[in-house]
Amino acid sequence: MKCQGAIISAGFLVFWITVILLVTGCTTFQPPGGNTTVNTINLVSVAFPPRGTIPVQYTCDGQDLSPPLRWEGIPAGTRSFCLILEDPDAPRGTYSHWIVYNIPGETTEIPAAVPAGTEVPGGGIQGTGSNQKNGYSGPCPPQGSTHQYILTLYALDTPLDLSGTVDATAVRNAMQGHILGTGQLSSTYQRA
Numbered sequence: 527m528k529c530q531g532a533i534i535s536a537g538f539l540v541f542w543i544t545v546i547l548l549v550t551g552c553t554t555f556q557p558p559g560g561n562t563t564v565n566t567i568n569l570v571s572v573a574f575p576p577r578g579t580i581p582v583q584y585t586c587d588g589q590d591l592s593p594p595l596r597w598e599g600i601p602a603g604t605r606s607f608c609l610i611l612e613d614p615d616a617p618r619g620t621y622s623h624w625i626v627y628n629i630p631g632e633t634t635e636i637p638a639a640v641p642a643g644t645e646v647p648g649g650g651i652q653g654t655g656s657n658q659k660n661g662y663s664g665p666c667p668p669q670g671s672t673h674q675y676i677l678t679l680y681a682l683d684t685p686l687d688l689s690g691t692v693d694a695t696a697v698r699n700a701m702q703g704h705i706l707g708t709g710q711l712s713s714t715y716q717r718a
Contacts, residue, residue, distance in 0.1 A: 565601040567709030569679045572596075573638070580675060580715040586666035587717060589639075592624065596635035597679055601706040604631040604681040607650075608701060610694055613665065615673040616656075622694040623675070624662045625653030628685045653692040665715035672716035681707040 573593040574580055582588040595609070611624035626636070629650035636646070642661030644651050652660045667673035686700045 564705060565599065565681070565707030567597050567599045567601075567679055567681060567707045569595065569597045569677065569709035569711045571677075571711060574713055576711055576713070578713055580665055580713045585664040585715055585717075588664070590662070590664040591639040592636070592662035592664075594636065594638040595677070595679075595711070597709055598634065599707070599709070600631070600634070601681050603683050604706055606631050606682045606685040607633060608680040608682065608686070608697055609636070609677065610680075610697065611662075611675060611677045612694065613667070613673050613675055615667070615671075617668065621656045623655055623664065624677075625655060625692070625694055625697055626650045627653060627688065627692065627697050627700075631681075651692070653688075653694070653697060655693070667715060667717055669717050672714050675713050675715060677711040677713075679709040680705055 570576070571593045573584060580593070584591050584593045606627070607629035608627040609624065609629065610622065613621040613623060626640075626646055627650065629636070629646070630648075633649060636648075636650075640646055640652070640662060642652075642659065644660050646652060652662075654660055655663050657663045665673065665675050680701055682701060682704045683706055684704050686697065686704075688696060688700055
């Protein structure tokens with residue numbers, strides 16, 4: 527009986543030590559970059575509201591134009607931004623529709639209809655999307671299905687030093703340890 531009581535007491539002690547460590551913050555989450563907090567950036571588009579439907583001109587069924595975007599609430603120390611548009615509902619896994627990195631840190635908007643290619647007017651470089659092209663590729667879900675599209679803006683403490691094929695994975699890897707803040711704009715599109 528003494529042995530069984532000792533095992534129960536030891537288990538009880540381990541439980542309370544774990545609780546104390548959690549409560550005192552010894553296992554708190556540390557965001558990339560060593561910051562204790564990641565700031566929230568307000569990312570919006572005049573073309574559609576948050577959680578709204580993307581208008582047809584910004585999709586494969588229309589002119590396939592990139593939407594106008596603007597943001598506020600830039601964290602102190604921001605030297606560049608990255609923007610990634612993805613469809614997490616794509617049949618073969620997350621599909622990257624648009625990647626823009628090294629947007630200058632003082633920038634607060636991107637105009638509509640950014641031309642394909644690598645350079646972005648006003649600064650920034652377009653990466654390679656899932657379609658293997660540099661530039662915006664609008665929503666184009668299978669007929670009859672509704673997909674969610676998530677635009678994420680990252681404020682970074684440095685420009686990214688990238689070369690070769692720069693896809694969403696390369697950008698995410700390079701951003702590790704440099705993220706000061708993020709903003710998201712989620713929307714949907716359904717093809718008739």
